[in-house]
Amino acid sequence: MIKLAVDCMGGDHGPSVTLPACRQFLEHHPDAHLLLVGQEASLRDFRHERVTVVPATEVVSMEDSVETALRRKKDSSMRVAIQQVKDGAAQVAISAGNTGALMAIARYLLKTLDGIDRPAIATQMPNEKGGATTVLDLGANVDCTADHLLQFAVMGSALVSVLQDCEQPKVGLLNIGEEVIKGSEVIKQTGELLREAGARGDLNFYGNVEGNDIFKGVVDIVVCDGFVGNVALKATEGVASMIVGGLKSEFKRNIFTKLAALVAYPVLSALMKRMDHRRYNGAALLGLRGLVFKSHGSADALAFEHALNRAYDAARNNLLDRVRTQVAHAAPLLAAGAASV
Amino acid sequence: MIKLAVDCMGGDHGPSVTLPACRQFLEHHPDAHLLLVGQEASLRDFRHERVTVVPATEVVSMEDSVETALRRKKDSSMRVAIQQVKDGAAQVAISAGNTGALMAIARYLLKTLDGIDRPAIATQMPNEKGGATTVLDLGANVDCTADHLLQFAVMGSALVSVLQDCEQPKVGLLNIGEEVIKGSEVIKQTGELLREAGARGDLNFYGNVEGNDIFKGVVDIVVCDGFVGNVALKATEGVASMIVGGLKSEFKRNIFTKLAALVAYPVLSALMKRMDHRRYNGAALLGLRGLVFKSHGSADALAFEHALNRAYDAARNNLLDRVRTQVAHAAPLLAAGAASV
Numbered sequence: 001m002i003k004l005a006v007d008c009m010g011g012d013h014g015p016s017v018t019l020p021a022c023r024q025f026l027e028h029h030p031d032a033h034l035l036l037v038g039q040e041a042s043l044r045d046f047r048h049e050r051v052t053v054v055p056a057t058e059v060v061s062m063e064d065s066v067e068t069a070l071r072r073k074k075d076s077s078m079r080v081a082i083q084q085v086k087d088g089a090a091q092v093a094i095s096a097g098n099t100g101a102l103m104a105i106a107r108y109l110l111k112t113l114d115g116i117d118r119p120a121i122a123t124q125m126p127n128e129k130g131g132a133t134t135v136l137d138l139g140a141n142v143d144c145t146a147d148h149l150l151q152f153a154v155m156g157s158a159l160v161s162v163l164q165d166c167e168q169p170k171v172g173l174l175n176i177g178e179e180v181i182k183g184s185e186v187i188k189q190t191g192e193l194l195r196e197a198g199a200r201g202d203l204n205f206y207g208n209v210e211g212n213d214i215f216k217g218v219v220d221i222v223v224c225d226g227f228v229g230n231v232a233l234k235a236t237e238g239v240a241s242m243i244v245g246g247l248k249s250e251f252k253r254n255i256f257t258k259l260a261a262l263v264a265y266p267v268l269s270a271l272m273k274r275m276d277h278r279r280y281n282g283a284a285l286l287g288l289r290g291l292v293f294k295s296h297g298s299a300d301a302l303a304f305e306h307a308l309n310r311a312y313d314a315a316r317n318n319l320l321d322r323v324r325t326q327v328a329h330a331a332p333l334l335a336a337g338a339a340s341v
Numbered sequence: 342m343i344k345l346a347v348d349c350m351g352g353d354h355g356p357s358v359t360l361p362a363c364r365q366f367l368e369h370h371p372d373a374h375l376l377l378v379g380q381e382a383s384l385r386d387f388r389h390e391r392v393t394v395v396p397a398t399e400v401v402s403m404e405d406s407v408e409t410a411l412r413r414k415k416d417s418s419m420r421v422a423i424q425q426v427k428d429g430a431a432q433v434a435i436s437a438g439n440t441g442a443l444m445a446i447a448r449y450l451l452k453t454l455d456g457i458d459r460p461a462i463a464t465q466m467p468n469e470k471g472g473a474t475t476v477l478d479l480g481a482n483v484d485c486t487a488d489h490l491l492q493f494a495v496m497g498s499a500l501v502s503v504l505q506d507c508e509q510p511k512v513g514l515l516n517i518g519e520e521v522i523k524g525s526e527v528i529k530q531t532g533e534l535l536r537e538a539g540a541r542g543d544l545n546f547y548g549n550v551e552g553n554d555i556f557k558g559v560v561d562i563v564v565c566d567g568f569v570g571n572v573a574l575k576a577t578e579g580v581a582s583m584i585v586g587g588l589k590s591e592f593k594r595n596i597f598t599k600l601a602a603l604v605a606y607p608v609l610s611a612l613m614k615r616m617d618h619r620r621y622n623g624a625a626l627l628g629l630r631g632l633v634f635k636s637h638g639s640a641d642a643l644a645f646e647h648a649l650n651r652a653y654d655a656a657r658n659n660l661l662d663r664v665r666t667q668v669a670h671a672a673p674l675l676a677a678g679a680a681s682v
Contacts, residue, residue: 210572230551232552235573238552250611264605267591
């Protein structure tokens, strides 16, 4: 039985999204048991033989500072959900709440793995090959050293090898050109460490990749610091929504374009489905002594169910052990990296 | 008469693109005179009363290192074009060649303005409001201090006020959140400097913006370091081309979707036209004692003509004086910024 602790109160919509998603998820996963964490009034009507309600009186809001979430709301649904993982009552926790708070609480309660200085957030972006590219870090760490980026590469590699069943996933270093002489000082140092890791067989290092390569699917994993990753993610969301908005407004222009829209609708909706970001919902917080997944705050029930699926797959495939093993295997290199920066 | 020096050999296509663009440009600009710089064999057939051919025996290739371009090819079309600006024979130079080489040669020949440590590359990206957002830097400077970013803000402001005829353009600082406490150390310092500049009236500082705000058109100018700017630009190009590629492949799927494509074609092509990146071709190299514009290397004749138009507008509206004046006006602040970092 795989046990998942779900922060039912988190995200923009709370239980109105998380509970329907949980019900769907339970139907598709007969060996899953859910610990629904949240305020009892919201959860008591949810009955299911494979569900346990775990009460938590407080809720971390999207506006709460890390300080407030961590120090003042000790009985929040987010914190209680992560506590289930720490106590061994659940194998993984999932929340759609405030990212900064989730990262801080997870780090405080679970601690990082040996050899890892900072946890990272890894998410998937769709690519032209019809698959997904895993990108990390996405906002947890803004000032990174080469050593941190090496750790992200090792953890991302473990994640993709477990979740996409791919033995030696290709790792690319996000840069402003393919040549090794390109980039900032930190990126050049990181390139050296990654090449060394590749030579030792700890990683399948492809080399530098550029922003557009994320969507070409040139590599399985793209490593970057949290500042660059966050800007790249949001910039691409921005351009995608501009294009979709442009399509809608062009098709609404007059009666002829509205007719054209009717004819083109099945084609456009097939495309939207292929690129539906909800299918890629569920980011992993890597580098902790326990599994935590983060859903988009604005997720609807379908998107939140995808995050539950990813968390379930991670738990079922022992992601935690895999990350721990790969980090331990790369330990001499990580230590050398730490010494050299 | 506005005189433009054109590197006719630069870019992926050389004279086969630059010369037709020059001919179109001359038709639309009766007060323009072009100095066509390049190998005589390629240019001698181009006759026009407002054209002078300036011979240059060498060509900087897209693969040449900065070193090769600067030290070994002293008679390159790129260098000779910039020399025309230095000598006062032209008000502005335009090249579609190798960005690194162009920046290095321009900086070597023209030198930077007083108060400016590093030139920056400023380009435009389309936004949802139907206008364009100017983003800088885009690859010239990977490791930037807060002081450099402040200089970029002042220069970007001058550029937009001249080219878009907008007195106090809004400047945003690219960050991973709107709150002032967000971001890396350099970004937080930059925020302080920009707020100070705003308070002094040297800039119209809006505050932090996120990646998606570039495309929302929240501000006129987005300031970032060259690493982040380059990744954001290429990532958005990547996602846009994935969406366009997806549309094409969905419409080609079968006979019904092909018919739908015929019906939808006028609508889709109107959208493509609105978002056509060729309309935004022509990046300014700012901070030099002379005007230089950079075209995309892969530009076609229409795109290269747009770069010529932008260079012409910049020269006609005295962009150089405007940048010099704004930099001089902000001099006490720039000096204070330099002292504080």
